Amino acid sequence: MTAHQAFPRDQHPSGEQYTAGYPFYDSFEPASPHTLIDRESELTSGFRVEPGQPYGFFTDTTLCIGCKACEVACKQWNSLPADNVDFLGTSYDNTRSLGATTWRHVKFVEQTPVADGENGDPRWLFLSDICKHCENAGCLEACPTGAITRTEFGTVVIQQDICNGCQYCVPACPYGVITSDKEGGGTAHKCTLCYDRLKGGLEPACAKACPTDSIQFGPLEELRARAQTRVEALRQRGFSEARLYGDPDGLGATHGVQSLHSFFLLMDQPNVYGLPSAPKLPSRNIVPGLVASFATGAFLVGATALALLGRK
16 A cells, blocks of 8 residues: 555645645665755655746645744744833734744634623634735835845745845835834845745745745645635635635735735634735736826816816
8 A cells, every 4th residue: 555545635635734744755765965955845745846846835824833833943044133021011923024034923812802892712813924025016016226136936026136226116016014124234124035945956944944834835836726625625624714825816815916925814804814815916906097197187277278268
């Protein structure tokens, strides 16, 4: 019996991974250490990293336990400084938000629902937020220097040696992800989806560190199929509120964004997690803006003409 016969993942009712190392391997051919390093992502995530194939993250919030291991792994690999760890009076989430030195952030959504006029049980929702690596990225459209580019893995990165710190990309991102490093060189920063690791055949640090596989890395087509299976399984179990955020032309990928390479399974409305329900690319405002400008100009010309004719 092969490993695939022993562990028929496609027949599992919930479609979950059994382990981060799925699929299992029956045997390995003798290989040099260099070859094993090139296959590291295949051994840890189940997928080999190959240029020309679009990759991304599927974040299943139902599996997130708020441990912030992904945050630590991101900072460790990218040599980012620690955040302010002071205790906040409003939340246990002391890293607060994404920033120039925080490229992945686990949001704590702490709620005390009110039912029938009485306080109900508190509810905590967790979301490991990150750059969405949009199919049509507003930041990439707005960058005047070409510093923001799309890689051979379908991800969006900012080239620090080309960025001039103009900050045009900051308001162009409909998700509020990009931040400039005001205390450093003034350039813009965000998640690179571990571009350097992908080039070396390694799984991104955050996904590798996630103890519950809430963050899953792989080819987009495989991740989307896995996500749909997971949503259907949750709905069959009575969780009708389960939904995907970032599916092609769906919730969270509207008005030109098209789709997200880092997408999420949510258990409530996007605004509960601090995500926009209908994000819009700034470029979509150009035509309406021009029409409004021409209409305003025509009105002013007409009004001026009427005023002049009225004097006669």
